[in-house]
Amino acid sequence: MTQRLSRSAWTGAGPAGGIGIVHLGLGAFHRAHQAVFTQEAMRAEPGDWGICAVSQRSPAVRDALAAQDCLFTVTERDADTDHVRVVDSVREVLLAPAEPDRLTTVLASPDTHVVTITVTESGYRHDLVTGHLRADDPEVAADLAGRPPHTLAGQLIRGLRTRRAAGVAGLTVLSCDNLPDNGPLVARLVLDFCALSGESGLAGWIAGNVRFPSTVVDQIVPATTEDDIARVTSRLGLLDRGAVVGETYRNWVIEDDFAAGRPAWDRVGVRLVPDIAAHQAAKLRLVNGTHSAFAYLGTLAGCRTTAEVAARPEFVAYAERLLRNETGASLVRFGQTVGDAEIEALLHRLANPRITHQLPQIAADGLRKLPQRLLDPAAELLGQGTAPRMICLALAGFLRCQGQTVESLLGTRPALRDFPDFRRMIAEADAQIARHGVPGVMATFQKPA
Numbered sequence: 338m339t340q341r342l343s344r345s346a347w348t349g350a351g352p353a354g355g356i357g358i359v360h361l362g363l364g365a366f367h368r369a370h371q372a373v374f375t376q377e378a379m380r381a382e383p384g385d386w387g388i389c390a391v392s393q394r395s396p397a398v399r400d401a402l403a404a405q406d407c408l409f410t411v412t413e414r415d416a417d418t419d420h421v422r423v424v425d426s427v428r429e430v431l432l433a434p435a436e437p438d439r440l441t442t443v444l445a446s447p448d449t450h451v452v453t454i455t456v457t458e459s460g461y462r463h464d465l466v467t468g469h470l471r472a473d474d475p476e477v478a479a480d481l482a483g484r485p486p487h488t489l490a491g492q493l494i495r496g497l498r499t500r501r502a503a504g505v506a507g508l509t510v511l512s513c514d515n516l517p518d519n520g521p522l523v524a525r526l527v528l529d530f531c532a533l534s535g536e537s538g539l540a541g542w543i544a545g546n547v548r549f550p551s552t553v554v555d556q557i558v559p560a561t562t563e564d565d566i567a568r569v570t571s572r573l574g575l576l577d578r579g580a581v582v583g584e585t586y587r588n589w590v591i592e593d594d595f596a597a598g599r600p601a602w603d604r605v606g607v608r609l610v611p612d613i614a615a616h617q618a619a620k621l622r623l624v625n626g627t628h629s630a631f632a633y634l635g636t637l638a639g640c641r642t643t644a645e646v647a648a649r650p651e652f653v654a655y656a657e658r659l660l661r662n663e664t665g666a667s668l669v670r671f672g673q674t675v676g677d678a679e680i681e682a683l684l685h686r687l688a689n690p691r692i693t694h695q696l697p698q699i700a701a702d703g704l705r706k707l708p709q710r711l712l713d714p715a716a717e718l719l720g721q722g723t724a725p726r727m728i729c730l731a732l733a734g735f736l737r738c739q740g741q742t743v744e745s746l747l748g749t750r751p752a753l754r755d756f757p758d759f760r761r762m763i764a765e766a767d768a769q770i771a772r773h774g775v776p777g778v779m780a781t782f783q784k785p786a
């Protein structure tokens with residue numbers, strides 16, 4: 338039997354120093370992205386920035402990493418080669434529902450200066466229109482009633498309440514989920530929680546001591562497969578059940594507004610900027626908007642992965658129009674233009690045949706993803722008198738794939754109801770798909786040979 342990855346089996350790991358970061362949401366993305374940047378930052382500038390990484394629901398990743406002294410591999414995979422590294426920046430793993438008191442203790446520790454978050458769009462439990470905490474969510478209500486918390490806001494509040502009571506200084510909370518204004522969103526949710534629990538003193542302390550910078554994260558990291566684990570095991574000679582695989586491209590932009598210390602992320606390629614709005618809109622609209630369009634239209638055309646979609650010239654021609662004339666053109670509001678080289682580079686990323694990003698993973702939870710990815714640019718184009726026809730095709734694909742109604746889609750961005758033409762364009766796109774099928778509609782975008 339192959340020996341398991343561990344600190345005794347793998348001698349290349351760095352010293353197991355102290356914890357300075359708590360990460361909520363121990364999924365694939367955190368391991369490939371923030372954990373790698375943090376490892377590199379600690380190599381560039383040593384410090385106690387080890388991560389206590391918290392599984393929110395399932396014990397699987399916690400158990401896998403706990404059996405490996407928290408070590409795991411990240412494979413950065415391009416079209417030809419794999420670059421494998423062992424990551425040692427995670428120093429403790431927890432399962433939140435099983436160890437709520439340990440989670441509170443580490444959130445309240447004076448050594449903890451940063452909390453990072455990747456709990457997916459649905460993990461915030463916010464109202465899509467108001468952006469406020471959904472007090473009617475049963476999990477939020479149960480946390481408010483005083484059980485050991487299960488929700489993001491409940492967990493943060495319990496830690497911050499304990500921190501304040503112990504006289505410990507504030508910290509920085511960094512959402513790394515694909516949500517617009519993700520910093521203010523988390524700030525609003527914790528302050529809403531305080532308002533609902535009647536803790537105005539705590540709310541005042543949070544407003545004065547805790548910072549919530551927004552971030553933009555970018556790296557395609559699909560769910561790990563058994564084949565990925567088998568490959569890395571044969572390469573390393575050690576079994577790694579915590580392995581993750583991602584593309585070689587990796588980007589992180591953070592609004593420069595920290596409460597206290599942080600790892601030397603700026604020394605390893607992380608950009609700290611005064612204003613993140615343009616970076617955020619560009620990433621959500623170009624990368625995630627194209628991903629969503631491919632997920633719905635590609636599924637209807639019988640594809641299973643983004644690479645299969647991006648290998649079809651008619652889809653590439655469609656995406657070029659989407660990116661150039663619509664999602665890219667909408668960035669003018671942020672003072673940005675999108676050139677051919679950028680479009681080509683993005684489509685090259687999506688076409689990587691060795692990254693098997695399953696379309697259902699991207700397609701899931703569309704009502705929580707599409708507003709920032711495709712509806713906001715559509716609204717801005719409509720406001721300028723431009724018809725967002727490529728976006729409407731993607732939305733028609735979404736409605737068909739997920740059995741949703743236009744009403745539920747527009748309910749996420751009610752201002753779009755002011756554009757009756759928008760409904761008509763989505764209906765026309767749907768009629769085109771009904772008449773010709775997605776491959777037939779896509780074929781109309783292909784340049785003549």
Ligand SMILES: NC(=O)c1ccc[n+]([C@@H]2O[C@H](COP(=O)([O-])OP(=O)(O)OC[C@H]3O[C@@H](n4cnc5c(N)ncnc54)[C@H](O)[C@@H]3O)[C@@H](O)[C@H]2O)c1
Pocket residue numbers: 361362363364365366367391392393394395455456457458459460461489513514515516554555556557558559560
């Ligand atoms: N994977 C990527 O390519 C990628 C790239 C950029 C950003 N992200 C961001 O990271 C998020 C997570 O991606 P991942 O690949 O790690 O996914 P994953 O499925 O591997 O992990 C998701 C994590 O979120 C937690 N979670 C899911 N639903 C939750 C809920 N309702 N409440 C609380 N916790 C919940 C899970 O327990 C798990 O820890 C994405 O949704 C996205 O916002 C991912």
Ligand SMILES: O=P(O)(O)OC[C@@H](O)[C@@H](O)[C@H](O)[C@H](O)CO
Pocket residue numbers: 458515554555556557558624625628629698699
């Ligand atoms: O992870 P989600 O659900 O927010 O969206 C799926 C993908 O579009 C996304 O994860 C991308 O891979 C990523 O955002 C690229 O940086």
